[in-house]
Amino acid sequence: MSALLSARGLTRDFTVSQGLFKGRRTLHAVNGLDLDVVKGEVLGIVGESGCGKSTLARILLGLLPPTRGTVALDGRDIRELGRREMARRVQPVFQDPYSSLNPRRTVASIVALPLAVHGIGSSAERRRSALEMLERVGLPARFADRYPRELSGGQRQRVAIARALVMRPEIVVCDEPTSALDVSVQSQILNLLLDLQRELGLTYVFISHNLAVVEHIATRVAVMYLGQVVELSETAALFRDPRHPYTRALLASVLTPEPGLGIPDTGLGLAFPDPLNPPPGCPFHPRCPDAIGVCRVEMPPLVDTGHGVAACHVHAPPPAAARAA
Amino acid sequence: MTAAPILEVEGLSVDIATAGGTLHAVRDLSFAVNRGETLCLVGESGCGKSMTALSIMDLLPRAATRRARRLSFDGQDLSKGRGVEAVRGNRMTMIFQEPMTALNPAYTIGDQLTEGYLRHKGGAGSAARERAVLLLEKVGIASAGERLRQYPHQLSGGLRQRVMIAMALMCGPDLVIADEPTTALDVTIQAQILRLLGDLQKELGIALVLITHDLGVVARLAHRVAVMYAGEIVETATAEALFRDPRHPYTQGLISCIPVPGKTRPGERLGVIPGVVPSLVGDLTGCPFRTRCPHARAICAEEPPHRGAPDAHAWRCILEAA
Numbered sequence: 323m324s325a326l327l328s329a330r331g332l333t334r335d336f337t338v339s340q341g342l343f344k345g346r347r348t349l350h351a352v353n354g355l356d357l358d359v360v361k362g363e364v365l366g367i368v369g370e371s372g373c374g375k376s377t378l379a380r381i382l383l384g385l386l387p388p389t390r391g392t393v394a395l396d397g398r399d400i401r402e403l404g405r406r407e408m409a410r411r412v413q414p415v416f417q418d419p420y421s422s423l424n425p426r427r428t429v430a431s432i433v434a435l436p437l438a439v440h441g442i443g444s445s446a447e448r449r450r451s452a453l454e455m456l457e458r459v460g461l462p463a464r465f466a467d468r469y470p471r472e473l474s475g476g477q478r479q480r481v482a483i484a485r486a487l488v489m490r491p492e493i494v495v496c497d498e499p500t501s502a503l504d505v506s507v508q509s510q511i512l513n514l515l516l517d518l519q520r521e522l523g524l525t526y527v528f529i530s531h532n533l534a535v536v537e538h539i540a541t542r543v544a545v546m547y548l549g550q551v552v553e554l555s556e557t558a559a560l561f562r563d564p565r566h567p568y569t570r571a572l573l574a575s576v577l578t579p580e581p582g583l584g585i586p587d588t589g590l591g592l593a594f595p596d597p598l599n600p601p602p603g604c605p606f607h608p609r610c611p612d613a614i615g616v617c618r619v620e621m622p623p624l625v626d627t628g629h630g631v632a633a634c635h636v637h638a639p640p641p642a643a644a645r646a647a
Numbered sequence: 648m649t650a651a652p653i654l655e656v657e658g659l660s661v662d663i664a665t666a667g668g669t670l671h672a673v674r675d676l677s678f679a680v681n682r683g684e685t686l687c688l689v690g691e692s693g694c695g696k697s698m699t700a701l702s703i704m705d706l707l708p709r710a711a712t713r714r715a716r717r718l719s720f721d722g723q724d725l726s727k728g729r730g731v732e733a734v735r736g737n738r739m740t741m742i743f744q745e746p747m748t749a750l751n752p753a754y755t756i757g758d759q760l761t762e763g764y765l766r767h768k769g770g771a772g773s774a775a776r777e778r779a780v781l782l783l784e785k786v787g788i789a790s791a792g793e794r795l796r797q798y799p800h801q802l803s804g805g806l807r808q809r810v811m812i813a814m815a816l817m818c819g820p821d822l823v824i825a826d827e828p829t830t831a832l833d834v835t836i837q838a839q840i841l842r843l844l845g846d847l848q849k850e851l852g853i854a855l856v857l858i859t860h861d862l863g864v865v866a867r868l869a870h871r872v873a874v875m876y877a878g879e880i881v882e883t884a885t886a887e888a889l890f891r892d893p894r895h896p897y898t899q900g901l902i903s904c905i906p907v908p909g910k911t912r913p914g915e916r917l918g919v920i921p922g923v924v925p926s927l928v929g930d931l932t933g934c935p936f937r938t939r940c941p942h943a944r945a946i947c948a949e950e951p952p953h954r955g956a957p958d959a960h961a962w963r964c965i966l967e968a969a
Contacts, residue, residue, distance in 0.1 A: 370833035474923055504691040505860065509904035509917035516914060531834055534863075538906035538913055561908055575838040577863030578907045581886040585842040585867050588835050592787060594803040 325358035326525055327382060327412070327493055331391035332356070333549075334377050338598060349597050351377040352388070353549035356624075359493065364519065364526040366540030366557065368533060368572065372597045374549040375529045379497045382527060384408035410440060413486035417498035419478030423470040429456065430466035433484045440489065455484040459514060476507035480514070487518065495527045500535065512539060533576045537561055542630075545569045548595050548605040555630025565632035567610045604635065612636045651722065652679035653822050653854045654703070654739075658716035661698045661707065661878075668928045672698045672711070674878040680822065685848055685855040687865040687886070690875035691901075693924060696858045699875075700824045704741055705731040721821065737767040740815040744827040746807035750799040756783075756810055757795030764817045782813040786843060805836035812844065816851070823848075824856045829864070841868060862905055866890055874898045877924055877935035882962040884955075894955070894962040896940045934964070942966055 334352040339345075352374040359365050359382075369375050380386040382393060384400050393400045400408055413436075416422040423432055433452035437443060443451065453463055459480040470478055479499060486494050496515070500508040516539060519526060530536050536543055537557060544554040545566065553566040564570045571588040593608040601608050607617040616635050624631040625638045632638035661673035673695040680686050688696045702713045705725070718726040720739055725731045743749040751759060760782070761775035768775075776795060783791035786809040799807055808828060815823050825844065829837035845868050848855045859865060865872055869886040874895065882895040893899045903918025911917065922939035925931060934940070937947035946965055955961040 370835065505862070505904050506691060506901060506920040509906075510919050512906070513916050513919065516916075533834070534906045534908055537908040538911060538917070557913065571835050575834040576908060577838070577841075577861070577867050578909070579862040579866040579890055579902065579905065581866045581869075581890050583867055585838055585845055587842065588838050590835055590839065592789065592806070594805060594836070 324361070325394075326361040326396060327359040327527075328394045328397075329355060329357040329378075329382065329391065330394075332378070332381060332388050332393065333390040334374075334381060334386065335389045340598075347598055350549050350600070351597065352381065353600075354391070355549065355551055357544060357551060357554075359525060359527055360542075361492075361525055362523065363541045364528055364539055366536035366543040367527065367529045367546060368531065368536050368543060369546035370531060370595075372548070372595060373546040374597075375546050376497055378546070379414070379495050379527065379529055383412055383414050383495050385414075406440065409436070410489050411491050412493045412495065413489060413491040415479070415482050415486050415494060415496045415499045417501050419475055419482050419502065420470075422482055423478055425470050428467050428469060429461070429473070429481050432470070432481060433488050436485060436489045451488055452484070455488045456481070458518070459484045459487070460510075474507075475503050476510055479503065479507075479511050483511075483514065483518070487522065487524075490522070491524075493525045493527065495529070497529045498531070499528075501530070501532070508535070515539065533572055534578070545572065548597055548600050550605065550633070551624070551631075552606065552634070553627075553630065553632040554624075555627065555632075559629035563627075563629065565627050565637045566606075566634045567612050567637065568606050569632075571609075604633070650682055653682045653721055654680040654856075655717060655719045656699075656703065656715065657718075658714075659699065659702060659718065660714045661695065661702050661711055662714075663698075663708075663711045665710070665928065670928045671931065672878055672927060673702065674927075674931070676878070676880055678873055678880060678883065680854050680856055682821065682854055683848075683852045684870045685845070685857060685868055687869035687872045688856065688858045688875055689860065689862065689865050689872060691860055691924070693877075693927070694875040695878040696875050697826055700741065700826050700856065700858055704735055704739070704824065706735075706741075736763045737818045738820050739822045739824070740818070740820045742808075742811050742815050742823060742825040742828045745831050746804060746811050747799065747831075749811060750807060752799050754798075755795065756797050756799065756802070760795070760810070760814050760817060763814070767818050778817060779813070782816055783810070785816070785847070786810075786813045788813075804832055805840065808832060808836075808840050809843070812840075812847070816847065816853075819851075820853060822854045822856065824858070826858045827860070828857070830859075830861075844868070862901060874901070877931065878927055879935060879963070881936065881964075882960075884960040884962075888960050892960075894960070894966075894968055895936075895964050896942055896966075897936045898962075900939075 332352050332355040336349045336351055337346050338349050367375050381388050430452045434448040437448040453466055461480050500511050528540055540557050543557050543560050544551045547568050553569045564573055571590050574586045574588050589611040590609045603619045604617045604622050607613040622633045622635045624633045625640050627638050657677045659676040663670040663672050690696050701707050715726050720734050760779040764775045780791040783794055788794055788809055829840050866886055872886050872889045873880045874882040876897050882898045893902055900920040920939055933948040934951040937943040951963040
């Protein structure tokens with residue numbers, strides 16, 4: 323498996339003002355993260371608000387420079403590639419189709435804009451490419467000269483997808499692409515994304531908080547917690563045999579439409595993650611039902627679980643600890 | 648169920664004046680909530696589920712008007728005069744979606760918890776604070792005494808929603824209406840809050856009307872379900888019957904749309920409901936779902952018949968079983 327997009331030691335800090343008298347603090351939104359995106363896969367990234375998944379998306383897109391660490395596309399540092407080259411090969415689809423489309427442009431000109439920026443083709447050719455791509459995402463030509471406000475949320479998200487694909491990128495980074503949509507529209511967009519992936523041989527990084535959606539679309543899943551990957555595995559294996567207690571809690575929280583099962587106990591306490599004050603040791607230990615002494619002082623490394631990697635002193639102990647035990 | 652329902656709604660309509668004409672957000676809705684049961688109102692954006700809740704509480708925005716043939720709480724008529732004021736916030740309370748905006752940032756948790764209690768129940772402030780501490784502990788908040796002196800911004804989203812729940816329970820209500828109470832929360836927090844809500848509903852024997860778009864929440868928490876589409880209830884059933892044997896084509900479509908780990912095959916095509924919701928501005932006659940329904944026929948332009956048994960599994964469709 324060679325990585326198409328590969329992140330090493332990625333850290334992104336933000337300085338956060340805490341109010342008039344409290345001074346400033348550093349927030350590690352992404353904290354020493356390694357990640358490989360393999361050609362042709364759908365890499366799901368799950369985690370809750372504040373875990374750094376959207377910051378990671380922006381770094382992978384080349385929209386935000388990391389504080390430390392590198393991102394390489396096909397082995398070349400993306401700082402060398404430059405923004406144009408990155409934009410040609412890696413494209414985004416964002417969550418909110420209401421704010422990610424320019425309200426003053428028509429649908430066709432929104433989709434054709436990336437081509438114009440890159441100086442590809444004549445204006446007529448660009449319009450033709452845009453119409454082709456719109457057709458492909460399920461928006462017939464009659465939508466071409468409409469404005470975003472005339473479209474429904476699902477139709478807008480189709481426009482955003484067409485805009486992302488008009489440059490024929492290799493990788494599409496989808497950041498919560500269906501979270502703002504109704505379920506009947508969500509299923510249309512998921513079907514479309516899967517069809518396009520097969521037809522165009524795309525690679526997706528698919529960020530979501532909805533595990534049922536991730537299970538459906540992703541081939542591998544990375545679970546993030548406070549800026550770090552705490553578990554990464556093939557999707558089916560992760561759902562069958564989750565190792566990290568946070569992954570287990572996330573899976574337990576999936577409410578499948580099965581009456582009579584009641585609401586599961588996640589086993590988590592009331593503590594909530596504060597990215598500004600990450601606890602020492604394993605960042606998850608204040609909420610973890612299985613935490614032991616070492617979890618409070620030592621950060622667990624990512625360890626091979628047989629079907630992936632997980633960072634947990636208890637459920638994925640490093641080999642040395644396993645021998646000692 | 649022998650006792651009379653705690654809430655009876657008959658022929659409820661909500662109209663909203665818009666620039667483009669009158670929008671009929673809720674159209675001739677009838678349902679009842681039995682004592683001690685959890686009824687879920689489920690539907691997608693714009694189906695009128697929140698407007699239904701707000702109209703029962705008489706909290707509609709100014710541009711909206713309500714009409715109802717009957718709107719009674721424990722036998723009392725809420726639609727006339729100031730009938731609602733004695734029960735709202737007292738025997739009938741509400742939990743809103745967004746605990747950050749539903750709580751006043753300028754007052755302490757304690758002030759907000761006790762305000763309604765003092766207004767409805769009177770008595771000393773100390774008694775109200777004692778009850779507030781009791782309820783904060785009941786919703787799982789430790790060191791409740793200290794929390795009373797804190798402000799909303801000092802609490803996480805999950806804790807704020809627990810405070811909202813405690814507030815809704817202060818006066819010992821018979822009915823709680825929760826409008827998407829966990830939609831703004833992370834999934835693990837959502838599970839915790841829903842579990843708490845379900846436990847409290849059982850323990851206290853309150854009737855709970857839960858408004859949600861999430862079929863998973865419906866299946867796990869509801870005794871009975873009312874599926875709403877375009878301002879109407881298109882199907883009602885027990886949660887068990889609704890998921891085992893959905894009758895209305897819209898309900899069937901909704902259920903087929905969601906991926907279910909372990910059931911739907913990864914990567915396979917999910918069900919879709921083609922088309923878009925009809926405009927609710929102006930008159931809408933016949934079955935509101937017919938423009939998107941795979942079974943639609945000419946006759947669907949007329950009012951669809953009521954099928955099934957009103958107290959058990961009922962739906963509105965030309966078909967006995969789609």
